[in-house]
Amino acid sequence: MTYFLWAAIVIVVLTMVALLYRIVKGPTPSDRVVALDTIGVALICLVGLLSVVVDSSFFLEIILLLAILSFVGTIAFSKFIEKGDIITRDDSR
Amino acid sequence: MKINNVILQFTAKIVFFMIFFYAVHIFFAGHYTPGGGFVGGLVTASAIVLLIIAFDLKTVQSILPINYIYLIASGLLLALGTAGIAMFTGKPFFTHFFDYFNLPILGKTSLHTAALFDLGVYLVVVGVTMTIIQTIGEDE
Amino acid sequence: MTILANILVVFFIAAGLVFIVVSAIGLLRLPDLYTRAHAASKSSTLGVMCILLGVFLHFWLIRDHFNPTILLGILFLFITSPVGGHIMSRSSYIAGVKPWSGTVRDDLKPEIERMKKEQKIK
Amino acid sequence: MNNFLLLPILIPFFFGMILMFGQKKISYQRITTLLGLFLSILCAAALVMNVHENGPQTVTLGSWPAPFGITMVSDMVSAILVLTTLVLTFFIVWYGFESIGKEREQFFYYPGVLFIITGVNGAFTTGDIFNLFVFFEVLLMASYLLIVLGGEKVQLREPIKYILINVLSSAFFVITVAFLYSVVGTLSMADISLKIAEVNQPGILTVIAVLFLLVFGMKAAIFPLYFWLPSAYSAPPIPVLALFGALLTKVGVYAITRTYTLFFTHDISFTHNLLLVLSILTIIAGSIGALAYFDVKQIIIYNIVIAVGVILFGVAQMNEVALKGAMLYLVHDMIIKAALFMLIGIIIYVTGTTNLRKMGGLMKTYPALGWFYLIAALGLAGVPPLSGFIGKLLIVQGGFEAGNIWSSIFILASSIVVLLSVIRIFIYAFWGQQGVLNEAVQKAKYNRLFVPTMILVVVSIFYGVGTEWFMPFMDDAAKILNDPSIYTDEVMKGGE
Amino acid sequence: MFQVLCIFIPLIAALFMPFFFKKVRSIHTGWFVLVVPIFLASYYATFIPITSKGDSVIAQLHWIPSLGISFVSYLDGLSLLFSILITGIGALVVLYSIFYLNRTKEQLHNFYIYLLMFMSAMLGVVQSDNMMTLYLFWELTSISSFLLIGYWFNRDKSRFGALKSMMITVAGGMLMLGGFVLLALMGDTFSIRELIAQAPELAANDLFVLALILILLGAFTKSAQFPFYIWLPDAMEAPTPVSAYLHSATMVKAGIYLVARFTPIFAQSEVWIWLVAGIGLLTLFWGSFFAVKQTDLKGILAFSTVSQLGLIMSLLGVGAIAFHVEGAADSAFKYATFAAIFHLINHATFKGSLFMIAGIVDHETGTRDIRKLGGLMSIMPVSFTVALIGSFSMAGIPPFNGFLSKEMFLTAMLSIAEFDLFNFATWGILFPIIAWIASVFTFIYSLYFVFRTFTGKGNIAQLPHKPHEAPMGMLISPVILAVLVVGIFFIPNIVADLFIKPAVIAIQPFLYTHPEQVDIHISAWHGVNTELLMTLGIFAIGFVLFLTLSKWQKIYNAFPAKLTLNNLYDFIIYELSGNWMYRLSSSYMTGSNRRYLGLMFGAFSLIVIGTLFSKDAFYVTFEGASPVHLHQVILIIVLVIGTITTVFAKSRITSIVALGAVGYTVSLFFVLFKAPDLALTQLVIETISVALFLLAFYHLPKFKKEQERNRFKFGRALVSFAVGAMVTLVALSAHSQKLVPSIAEYYKETVYSLAGGGNIVNVILVDYRGFDTLFEITVLAIAGMAIYGMIKLRLSRKGGKL
Amino acid sequence: MEIIMAFVCGFLFMAAIYLILSRSLLRIIIGTGLLSHGAHLLILTMGSFKGSAPPVLTEGVTDFVDPLPQALILTAIVISFGVTAFFLVLAYRAYQELKTDDMTELKGSDDIE
Structure with a gap:
């Protein structure tokens, strides 16, 4: 079981490395953001797996947090890419 | 260019409440499990940020008409006040008081002045984060 | 019981891993942003949900610790992940990221032109 | 246990919070600030007397016994510095009513001032090395607020250096604390002192001592870490500059003094000699700058650097006489720097320029200003019976006692550079042909600027002439600096 | 008590000057001032009977008793002599100034404040037995001199002269303070008397010579000895009463006083004798030689003062030899100290009068340039007479007092060759020779001064004012002094008994304990001896050279202007400390942030790594x-x-995303290292930071490609590598040397029972170390306010500032 | 592991200083971000990684890691967040007023003489 989990963790980490390649490579910012988003997902997996490994439920809080942040981050990035600005003062104008 | 963001705005509304309750949960859990006023405050702030991103500043301000500077000050006052209670009882500054109670629904729980202090932290963090984001956002 | 539970956990995690790896490969290999975003938002969401389910089961069945946060997380991911992917692609399109040359169909293009015309923006 | 010693920190803190409400009401802001400062001064004065009578006071915050919780310790060193800080701030705030401008007053100038002294007083009082870091951050953050407040071009350009340096020094401070924690496993300064005494001087502690010296040195602007200071300090308006010049570098000096007398005493021959060499180099560097420029602000700013060198030279001697001198000189320098900056502010106001070569003949139009400037300038140079003299005398005497003959003579000789640089201002600005004058000077405003300045100069004269009255306090301070066991005993017995 | 208070009486009186000046406009403020020195002089005169018996009076007022610093009025022969000189000449000078300074045009209150301040200071210097208060008054004389020289402050020359005198004398004073402190450390007291009492022990100290040199530096700068004399000629920009008072009669004699006062201690040292005698002699020669070059009346007097001070100084130096000679009380050395004091008195009288005459000439003709003057004899007969008396006395011509002291001076100088210690047998012969040459020049400039001004054709029509004799009042003081000059010649031994002998015993306690032991009788005629022949030689050669002055005066032009000491001073004060320092400073204070940081962190890591290896701490x-x-x-x-x-x-976006990735990785590390709270916080913070970055990015420009010189690139890489290396090395060593176990166990044990919590980290944050957290959120709160203020408040658009 | 982490922290510091020495203000701020990461990791490293469980009370577990460094890091994180935010806004305002973010153009004030 433990070996399986370790293997899983290594695989996830490798995935992240692959995604990192996408971040480095680009070519457009959007690609990087998508990759970052996916890294966030991989991070969630990693945290989940790690908490099984260290056998502690205290890290599970992180999962939801990561999900939230990854979502907010993605939205912010997309708004930035779209308008160059995140916050609009008054959208009705 | 104005684009309608129905999907985003609808999701944001739902998600806002999810995040907010999660923040409250994290805040209260802080004394026994990971979390606390600080993270709670930041998560709350990110929920509000989500709203601001999805809608716009003006709309959000009309929904949540809060002067964040006052929020900061109240948070600080609360924190200082909690810490200062001890001074009036002849204990060193910052001495907290707690006891375990058997409350009807929650069971055995501790009531702790540290939680009040943490609430101060929470308010300050929300206030500061929102002040920053709002002032930058308002700036032309 | 424990063995059964373990098998269940391992199954979910393995499935999740597969999805994750697939989406990573997709992100690496697919030709343009939109296809990549597709891989990222769909496949990886499924992957992470599977893994989390596995983790949840692990704590519930083996450690006897029912953790609602994970469930909430799964729910949250379920809601937000596709929305995020959608918004991202859409924004990128508006920002002018060109689709792959092999793209067959592009419904958004006329729509955006119509809106631009309406709001008199060049 | 004595919560009373916290009041000089908490009162400004509390009033700062209150001032965050009612941002636009200027008179409310002013009155509240003065009230807060006044209350704190009372408390601080009472504290000084209390410490003098009963020895160092401690409070173990949260009732946690000494090495585990944070202990606040008010010994004579910190009590004196706290009182000085508050008194100076009172005058600077008063002076600021006229010169800071209504806009700044409406945008958190007063909370900024109150928070900065919260940080400064906290840093002076704390007995915990990490808490010192936190207080440093409080005062730095408040100083960032004040230095950019107003958003003039120069206020946005120069502080970048200032902030960058402080961000870096904070990062290094944190890791240095981490190193120290790794080696001795504790954060309470008294406990650190005991542990270091136990472990029989390993080299790594010397390295950490040097790291601390450099980290604090960055804030205290010692050579070779002073480069940021001259240009950064030229940015803010005069009251803020006075506050910075009087307080901020001194906190760094205090931190060096505290660490180097309380716990890094295991390898004096290395660490304190390094401090000595650096202090001499600091004086040289400051002297070059003070002589190089004909800009009134710059001259006084470089004099900050020189003074830092002199005080640290006293600390480096590690004997009671020199430490007493360093304390006397530290307080003197805080007062006189504030007074000088305030005077400079008035000079700039009445001439409308900072360039010395354009000024002249102010003696005819503003004789009183000239005399008070001269007194302050002579006081800075350590001319008896003004305030700088006794401090410098004791520092030099301590230097001789410690066998550092030539460097002590060098300290004396450096006074002449100080004198030249400040007398130059007198000769160029007050003597000579009539130079440029600001046409828009209002007599009433001038007077309102002049009164607090004048009183502060009188305070400095009083400090010099009446040194005898301060001597018992300085004796206490020097004793505790010279003998850390008084401090550690008081802390470790749990503040009963 | 009253005795100490007397020192401060002038200072207290000074406080009332503005009142007198502003309220009593019709009466010249000087009349009020005059009361002070007259009162003090008569007060001090009452002490003469006491001191002339060799006794002394002491009174004390504590200032800082815990450091042993107190105001002391110690009146013995030496200090009383000085006190009377100060107050007596002071009275004359004030009287003179009443007529010299215009009541309506001048800021009289300032002038008299400075003057009274000076009087206090000077009294303090000569009466203080405590070295620290001596120093206090010493600096006060420098400052009041500074203010008096700069009295006409809108003149550039006044400012220049004032600064110069202050810089040089204060610098000397500071070093002297060092000497005092050293002495005090050796003898464990600030009291000069107590130090004198333990003089032999002091001499054994290694630092004795250093203290000696430092104190001498103070004395030399004050007394305008070579090479520090350069401030004195420039100090002549002061109003003439000031020059007469400070720069001839009193302040410049403070150095002499100091040397005299410390002779009992330092006479033991060879260095002292050589320095005082040698420098004095050199100054004597130098001053007299260059006095002839001057064209300004006061300039001549200034150089002559320099020269005369050198004379007195050298006499004191020679007098100190008596310490080393068996039976000195019977040898010729005894004359030296006696002559020094005698000449000091004489100099005060004749030089004071000469200065006043120079002032009168300046006042009445409008110029002091000797080239424009001449032929005033008939117009200003009284002035001429006084000038003649003064000059002849200065030249050493009988029947004036200068003759007497000059003779004794020569006697003393001749005695040196007899002395065979400290190489004096070899070099001692130079003393009389130089003294003689200098005396020749003294003779020349004395004649030069008086005859060029008052005789000859002159060019009276072209003078700025039409000259006439000065008013009576202005002449009173110089005439009194001139009477003294003549008077002393005839009754020298009364002066000797009252003033000189008591002073001598204060200087040479190792020789005499009672004034009557001083076995010296002054007489104008003591037979034909070497001294007399030398004097005659001086007259003869001096007279010849004076007549041929115009022929050889050109040799002064041979001295290159660039190499003078004045030039050196100008170079130091203006060129070096202005322009050079500016250039030096701007070579590294470039305002370039990167350069600063590079230097700072290069040095930082170098020092730390150096310490690490030199202390062998790397492990x-x-x-x-x-x-x-x-x-x-x-x-x-x-x-x-x-x-x-x-x-x-x-x-920029790549950079920021990568930074985000790093941040997330760090939070993963926190997970790995079992810190869930940290991971949570780091994640949220990272996200919010990224959002902030993006917000700010919208407005910031795109990355430019960084073009820079390879040298800087290399330096940048080097500095960053050094810092990285430093962190790693120290971290490794610190980690490997955990000498004391951490205090963390306590938290683990008490968290539930005492703090009522489960999450140790969080409980530490809100309870054990809640104070940290309270101020940590304060930092945040201030940051929030700062950002709010920074964005909302924009004064740059108004351009308003203090 | 601690040994490797020491190198990693050194590397982070190196990169941070390298960025801080660059000309663009943004790069400098990013550098300070890296700097604080390095510092925080270093504190954790210095606290050593011993102990098998996170410092949260759980039944049957006694081998906690050292909680104190974690608390310190938390404080440090929050503070550096505040400072970074401030610094960013300063950069933004400076660019608004001065129209440049190049440090070599942002000098000046030494034109005083």
């Missing part, structure tokens, strides 16, 4: 380190790649 152990796992390694690789991307990213 690594793998013991106790936790094991390394594969996933950790991979994470590290991710972190490193992320960092590299951040550093070298070409677009």
Whole structure:
């Protein structure tokens, strides 16, 4: 079981490395953001797996947090890419 | 260019409440499990940020008409006040008081002045984060 | 019981891993942003949900610790992940990221032109 | 246990919070600030007397016994510095009513001032090395607020250096604390002192001592870490500059003094000699700058650097006489720097320029200003019976006692550079042909600027002439600096 | 008590001057001032009977008793003599100034404040037995002199002269303070009397000579000895009463006083004798030689003062030899000290009068340039007479008092060759020779001064004012002094008994204990001896040279202007400390942030790494380190790649995303290292930071390609590498040397029972170390306010500032 | 592991200083971000990684890691967040007023004489 989990963790980490390649490579910012988003997902997996490994439920809080942040981050990035600005003062104008 | 963001705005509304309750949960859990006023405050702030991103500043301000500077000050006052209670009882500054109670629904729980202090932290963090984001956002 | 539970956990995690790896490969290999975003938002969401389910089961069945946060997380991911992917692609399109040359169909293009015309923006 | 010693920190803190409400009401802001400062001064004065009578006071915050919780310790060193800080701030705030401008007053100038002294007083009082870091951050953050407040071009350009340096020094401070924690496993300064005494001087502690010296040195602007200071300090308006010049570098000096007398005493021959060499180099560097420029602000700013060198030279001697001198000189320098900056502010106001070569003949139009400037300038140079003299005398005497003959003579000789640089201002600005004058000077405003300045100069004269009255306090301070066991005993017995 | 208070009487009187000046406009303020010195002079005169018996009076007022600093009025023969000189000449000078300074045009209150301040200071210097208060008054004389020289402050020359005198004398004073402190450390007291009492022990100290040199520096600068004399000629910009008072009669004699006062201590040292006598003689020669070059009346007097001070100084130096000679009381050395004091008195009288005459000439003709003057004899007969008396006395011509002291001077100088210690047998012969040459020049400039001004054709029509004799009042003081000059010649022994002998015993306690032991009788005629022949030679050669002055005066032009000491001073004060320092400073204070940071951190890491290795503190152990796992390694690789991307990213968004990646990786590390709270916080913070970055990015420009010189690139890489290396090395050593176990166990044990919590980290944050947290949120709150203020408040658009 | 982490922290510091020495203000701020990461990791490293469980009370577990460094890091994180935010806004305002973010153009004030 433990070996399986370790293997899983290594695989996830490798995935992240692959995604990192996408971040480095680009070519457009959007690609990087998508990759970052996916890294966030991989991070969630990693945290989940790690908490099984260290056998502690205290890290599970992180999962939801990561999900939230990854979502907010993605939205912010997309708004930035779209308008160059995140916050609009008054959208009705 | 104005684009309608129905999907985003609808999701944001739902998600806002999810995040907010999660923040409250994290805040209260802080004394026994990971979390606390600080993270709670930041998560709350990110929920509000989500709203601001999805809608716009003006709309959000009309929904949540809060002067964040006052929020900061109240948070600080609360924190200082909690810490200062001890001074009036002849204990060193910052001495907290707690006891375990058997409350009807929650069971055995501790009531702790540290939680009040943490609430101060929470308010300050929300206030500061929102002040920053709002002032930058308002700036032309 | 424990063995059964373990098998269940391992199954979910393995499935999740597969999805994750697939989406990573997709992100690496697919030709343009939109296809990549597709891989990222769909496949990886499924992957992470599977893994989390596995983790949840692990704590519930083996450690006897029912953790609602994970469930909430799964729910949250379920809601937000596709929305995020959608918004991202859409924004990128508006920002002018060109689709792959092999793209067959592009419904958004006329729509955006119509809106631009309406709001008199060049 | 004595919560009373916290009041000089908490009162400004509390009033700062209150001032965050009612941002636009200027008179409310002013009155509240003065009230807060006044209350704190009372408390601080009472504290000084209390410490003098009963020895160092401690409070173990949260009732946690000494090495585990944070202990606040008010010994004579910190009590004196706290009182000085508050008194100076009172005058600077008063002076600021006229010169800071209504806009700044409406945008958190007063909370900024109150928070900065919260940080400064906290840093002076704390007995915990990490808490010192936190207080440093409080005062730095408040100083960032004040230095950019107003958003003039120069206020946005120069502080970048200032902030960058402080961000870096904070990062290094944190890791240095981490190193120290790794080696001795504790954060309470008294406990650190005991542990270091136990472990029989390993080299790594010397390295950490040097790291601390450099980290604090960055804030205290010692050579070779002073480069940021001259240009950064030229940015803010005069009251803020006075506050910075009087307080901020001194906190760094205090931190060096505290660490180097309380716990890094295991390898004096290395660490304190390094401090000595650096202090001499600091004086040289400051002297070059003070002589190089004909800009009134710059001259006084470089004099900050020189003074830092002199005080640290006293600390480096590690004997009671020199430490007493360093304390006397530290307080003197805080007062006189504030007074000088305030005077400079008035000079700039009445001439409308900072360039010395354009000024002249102010003696005819503003004789009183000239005399008070001269007194302050002579006081800075350590001319008896003004305030700088006794401090410098004791520092030099301590230097001789410690066998550092030539460097002590060098300290004396450096006074002449100080004198030249400040007398130059007198000769160029007050003597000579009539130079440029600001046409828009209002007599009433001038007077309102002049009164607090004048009183502060009188305070400095009083400090010099009446040194005898301060001597018992300085004796206490020097004793505790010279003998850390008084401090550690008081802390470790749990503040009963 | 009253005796100490008397020192301060002038200072207290000074406080009332503005009142007198502003309220009583019709009466010249000087009349009020005059009361003070007259009162003091008569007060001090009452002490003469006491001191002339060799006794002394002491009174004390504590200032800082805990350091042993107190105001002391110690009146013995020496200090009383000086006190009477100060107050007596002071009275005359004030009287003179009443007529010299215009009541309506001048800021009289300032003038008299400075003057009274000076009087206090000077009294303090000569009466203080405590070295610290001596120093206090010493600096006060410098400052009041500074203010008096700069009295006409809108003149550039006044400012220049004032600064010069202050810089040089204060610098000397500071060093003297060093000497005092050294002495005090050796003898454990600030009292000069107590130090004198333990003089032999002091001499054994290694630092004795250093203290001696430092104190001499103070004395030499004050008394305008070579090479510090340069301030004195420039000090002549002061109003003439000031020159007469400070720069001839009193302040410049403070150095003489100091040397005299410390002779009992330092006479033991060879260095002292050589320095005082040698420098004095050199100054004597130098001053007299260059006096002839001057064209300004006061300039001549200034150089002559320099020269005369040198004379007195050298006499004191020679007098100190008596310490080393058996039976000195019977040898010729005894004359030296006596002559010094005698000449000091004489000099005060004739030089004071000469200065006043120079002032009168200046006042009445409007110029002091000797080339424009001449032929005033008939117009200003009284002035001429006084000038003649003064000059002849200065030249050493009988029947004036200068003759007497000059004779004794020569006697003393001749005695040196007899002395065969400290190489005086070899070099001592130079003393009389130089003294003689200098005396010749003294003779020349004395004649030069009086005859060029008052005789000859002159060019009276072209003078700025039409000259006439000065008013009576202005002449009173010089005439009194001139009477003294003549008077002393005829009754020298009364002066000797009252003043000189008591002073001599104060200077040479090792020789005499009672004034009557001083076996010296002054007489104008003591037979034909070497001294007399020398004097005659001086007259003869001097007269010849004076007549041929115009022929050889050109040799002064041979001295290159660039090499003078004045030039050196100008170079130091204006060129070196202005322009050079500016250039030096601006060579590294470039305002370039990167350069500063590079220098700072280069030095920082260098010092730390240097300490690390010099203290042999670098030590690594793998013991106790936790094991390394594969996933950790991979994470590290991710972190490193992320960092590299951040550093070298070409677009800002790449950089920021990479930074985000690094941040997330760090939070993963926190998970790995079992810190859930940290991981949570780091994640949220990272996200919010990224959002903030993006917000700010919208407004910030795109990355430019950084073009820079290779040298800087290299330096940048080097500095960053050094810092990285420093952190790593120290971290390794610190980790490997955990000398004391951590206090953390306590928290683990008490968290539930005492703090009522489960999450130790959080409980530490809100309880054990809640104070940290309280101020940590304060930092945040201030940051919030600062950002709010920074964005909302924009004064740059108004341009308003203080 | 601690040994490797020491190198990693050194590397982070190196990269941070390298960025801080660059000309663009943004790069400098990013550098300070890296700097604080390095510092935080270093504190954790210095606290050593011993102990098998996170410092949260759980039944049957006694081998906690050292909680104190974690608390310190938390404080440090929050503070550096505040400072970074401030610094960013300063950069933004400076660019608004001065129209440049190049440090070599942002000098000046030494034109005083």
